Amino acid sequence: xxxxxxxxxxxxxxxxxxxxxxxxxxxxxxxxxxxxxxxxxxxxxxxxxxxxxxxxxxxxxxxxxxxxxxxxxxxxxxxxxxxxxxxxxxxxxxxxxxxxxxxxxxxxxxxxxxxxxxxxxxxxxxxxxxxxxxxxxxxxxxxxxxxxxxxxxxxxxxxxxxxxxxxxxxxxxxxxxxxxxxxxxxxxxxxxxxxxxxxxxxxxxxxxxxxxxxxxxxxxxxxxxxxxxxxxxxxxxxxxxxxxxxxxxxxxx
Amino acid sequence: xxxxxxxxxxxxxxxxxxxxxxxxxxxxxxxxxxxxxxxxxxxxxxxxxxxxxxxxxxxxxxxxxxxxxxxxxxxxxxxxxxxxxxxxxxxxxxxxxxxxxxxxxxxxxxxxxxxxxxxxxxxxxxxxxxxxxxxxxxxxxxxxxxxxxxxxxxxxxxxxxxxxxxxxxxxxxxxxxxxxxxxxxxxxxxxxxxxxxxxxxxxxxxxxxxxxxxxxxxxxxxxxxxxxxxxxxxxxxxxxxxxxxxxxxxxxxxxxxxxxxxxxxxxxxxxxxxxxxxxxxxxxxxxxxxxxxxxxxxxxxxxx
Numbered sequence: 001x002x003x004x005x006x007x008x009x010x011x012x013x014x015x016x017x018x019x020x021x022x023x024x025x026x027x028x029x030x031x032x033x034x035x036x037x038x039x040x041x042x043x044x045x046x047x048x049x050x051x052x053x054x055x056x057x058x059x060x061x062x063x064x065x066x067x068x069x070x071x072x073x074x075x076x077x078x079x080x081x082x083x084x085x086x087x088x089x090x091x092x093x094x095x096x097x098x099x100x101x102x103x104x105x106x107x108x109x110x111x112x113x114x115x116x117x118x119x120x121x122x123x124x125x126x127x128x129x130x131x132x133x134x135x136x137x138x139x140x141x142x143x144x145x146x147x148x149x150x151x152x153x154x155x156x157x158x159x160x161x162x163x164x165x166x167x168x169x170x171x172x173x174x175x176x177x178x179x180x181x182x183x184x185x186x187x188x189x190x191x192x193x194x195x196x197x198x199x200x201x202x203x204x205x206x207x208x209x210x211x212x213x214x215x216x217x218x219x220x221x222x223x224x225x226x227x228x229x230x231x232x233x234x235x236x237x238x239x240x241x242x243x244x245x246x247x248x249x250x251x252x253x
Numbered sequence: 254x255x256x257x258x259x260x261x262x263x264x265x266x267x268x269x270x271x272x273x274x275x276x277x278x279x280x281x282x283x284x285x286x287x288x289x290x291x292x293x294x295x296x297x298x299x300x301x302x303x304x305x306x307x308x309x310x311x312x313x314x315x316x317x318x319x320x321x322x323x324x325x326x327x328x329x330x331x332x333x334x335x336x337x338x339x340x341x342x343x344x345x346x347x348x349x350x351x352x353x354x355x356x357x358x359x360x361x362x363x364x365x366x367x368x369x370x371x372x373x374x375x376x377x378x379x380x381x382x383x384x385x386x387x388x389x390x391x392x393x394x395x396x397x398x399x400x401x402x403x404x405x406x407x408x409x410x411x412x413x414x415x416x417x418x419x420x421x422x423x424x425x426x427x428x429x430x431x432x433x434x435x436x437x438x439x440x441x442x443x444x445x446x447x448x449x450x451x452x453x454x455x456x457x458x459x460x461x462x463x464x465x466x467x468x469x470x471x472x473x474x475x476x477x478x479x480x481x482x483x484x485x486x487x488x489x490x491x492x493x494x495x496x497x498x499x500x501x502x503x504x505x506x507x508x509x510x511x512x513x514x515x516x517x518x519x520x521x522x523x524x525x526x527x528x529x530x531x532x533x534x535x536x537x538x539x540x541x542x543x544x545x546x547x548x549x550x551x552x553x554x555x556x557x
Contacts (some may be wrong), residue, residue, distance in 0.1 A: 055439050060364050064428035086442035096437040099456050108451070109441035147556055158437070165441055 004031040005072075006169065006199045012066035014047055014223075016059070021047055022223040024066065034191065034200040036210025036217035036231070038247070044223040045203045046093070048173045051116030052201075053088040054081055070169070086113060089162030093174040095154035098161075102129075102138050105146040105157055109165040124164060131194075132159040133186040151189065152179045159187065170194065171201045176209065188213060207248055211235045217246045303534065307527035315528055316376075319489045324514050325521045331490045334497060335404075335504030336473055336536075341481075342408035342500070343415060343472045348465060351419030358420070359427040360449055379417035383477040386414045390482040403501045407483030414478055415468045422467065424462020425452060438519055459551030466544040470537055476508045484509045486517075507533045 007029040014022040021044045029035050037045055050056040051064055054075055068075045068246060070084065078084045086109065088245075098105050106125045115121060125142070129135040134156040136151070146157055155178045162170060176184040192214055204210050210217045211231060218228040219241075227234065227244040239245040304311075321327030344428075354371075362368040374380060390410025400406040430453050437450040476484075484506045490497035498504050511529045514521045 018382045053440065055436065058436070058439060082442040082444060083441075085440060090440040092433070092436070092440075094433065096433045098434055098437055098452055100452070108438070109443070112438075112443045112451075145556055161437070161441060195463070 005029070006031045006070070007201075008067075008069040008072075009036070009052075010067045010069075012048075012051060012068060013045070014051060014056070014062065014064045017061045020223070022051075025220075025223070025225050026066075027218065027225060027228055029199060029201065031199055032195060032197060033213045033216065034195055034202055036214030037201060037220055038205070038207055038210050038217060038249070039220035039226075043220045045220055046173055048220070049201065050202065051075075051089065052169075052171065053085045053090055055085070055090075068119055071186040073226065085166050086165040089165065089167035089170040091155075091159050091162045091170075091172045091175045093177055095130070095151055095158050095178050097149055097154040097157050099145065099147050101143050102146045102149070103142040106160050106164045109161060113165060125160075128160040128163045129157075131163055131190050132156040133183060133190060134160060155179050156183065156187070167198070169199045169201070171203070173203045174205055176206065184209075201248055207235075207250075219247060221247075224249070257535070261368050283318050300556060303531045307524055307531040309529040310522075310524040311531060312426060315531070319492060319495055320487065320514075320525075322509075324510075324518050324525075326525065329510060329532060330492055331488050331497075332505040332507045332529070333532065334490065334495070335484070335488075336507040338404050338498050338504055339408050339411060339479060339506055340469050341470045342404060343411035344465060344468055345549055346409055347412035347419055347468055351416050351464070351468075352423050352461060354416075355420045355423035355427060356449060356454075359424045360445060360453065369477070375417045375420050377455070378413070379421070383414060383475055386410060387478040387481045389413070390478055395482055401501070402481075402485075402503050403483050404498060405483070405500045407479040407504075408472075410478045410482045411472045414475070417473050418468050418471060419461075419464045420466030423457070423461050426457035426464070429460065430456050450501035455557055456556060459548060462547055462551075463544050466547070470540050470544075473540070474508055474533070475536060476506075476512055479506055480509060486513060524554065 005028045009028065010026050011024045012022055012026070013020060013024050025048075037048070039045055047056065047062075050059075052068055052070070052075065056062050056064060066074075070087065075081075098108060100108065103125055106128050107121050110121060110124055115124075126135060126139075129138065134153060137153060138144075146154065149157060155175065159172075159175060175187070179187070185200070191202070194200065200213075202210060202213055214231055215236045216228065216230050219226045219234065221243065227239060227241045229240070231251060233239060235248055236246060237245065239248070316333060317330050318328035319330050321333070358368060358371060362371075387410065390406060390413070394400050394406040394409050395402055397407075400409075432453050434456075435448050438452055439445075441453070470529060483503050485503045486505075488505050489505065508530065511533060513528070514529065515526050
């Protein structure tokens, strides 16, 4: 495997007001791998993702230091932050259907990026909805409101939207908490396909999901990396840190 | 089937304590109900009395003829049209400024000293007595800006006075759009403005419209701010001509006309007074009803 660095994080610190939540972590993510991120609540998993696409700056009291490089470029020094964000697809834990039609939900990002060609948009919308395993359920009612879909469908719509700007990196933040197991498996199959040309960060509470999909997994706890290694190490008794072993095997805490 | 024996100690018995509690319940309920009824009484009485007294004069002619014989007889045309002019002009001035300011405050401003100062200004502006506002209007628009006493000066004064209403309602309706929508837009690389235009504003239009309606309501009922800045005691205009006033003309206004004929002019026919009051009240109630209809309609097509 070619180990080209896609994302490089160096000594990242993040604080909300006086409270530091990420305490200087460093790691890298290679091109076209799935990196699993596991860890209990409050371990700053979501904050980490928001640092990478810089939406953290919408939180008034957040302060970040250290560097994050995407494709060798410091995210805090990029000229066009909107281009950076389009390079990264982001799926939040709770489904968010925008109050627009299903079609417009998916076409939103390409439109804001300036794509106006109807045929192109149609093709893209269909492709994204198929990838997120939603197409068959909504193809006859693309004009109805995205917010009126069921929770699971909205989550797949969110995934479709994250794919709609054809990102190179996909950040999934506990994408499966609102979806039934069957659909989850279908999306996991999709992720396995995407792996060939996309770098994926998979934040998950389901330890087994990380084990199934990721090549390497990071155990994050209280804003520190306890362990980051290949799955064969993390999910076995070869794990270097006792806490990793305990967490993975459900005897943590 | 087996029968279950009921423990006799659990069986319901009406003790003195229970009876007392029930009595209190009933008494409290009755008191609350009476208070609710009490709220209705003034409105119903005012309406009934006004219409009873004004019934002889209310007609299309009353609305469309100028006051006659030193305002002791005739209609209210010039006052009615004047009020419409003032209200529309003040909305045109306060609407855009208020909405844009509210969008800035809610969507762009960081929580810093500037935002707090503007907030404080809005709150205090809402608390300024209307007579003080009138003096401000006289000083700022009529004299300093040199507009002179006119519809323009009066409606600008009204606009300043009603700005807080629009800013507050607009901000509330913007804040009612869930944060998650904005984050979803930012995540796919939309700018703040694209987010506001495509998602935030379309979903807060109903709230903004309600704010406009309340502004109109407030502006229509005020007397003091227009008294020094553009409203006149008496003015006859072309009857039935909707464009009888110009922006730099002075005008009559309903609320002030009512004040004049009830306190300043001796010998006004009572039904003229009651008729004017009834028209003012019904106008305001219609505007209010429009706000309610709008809100019900918008709620019926709520998108999430």
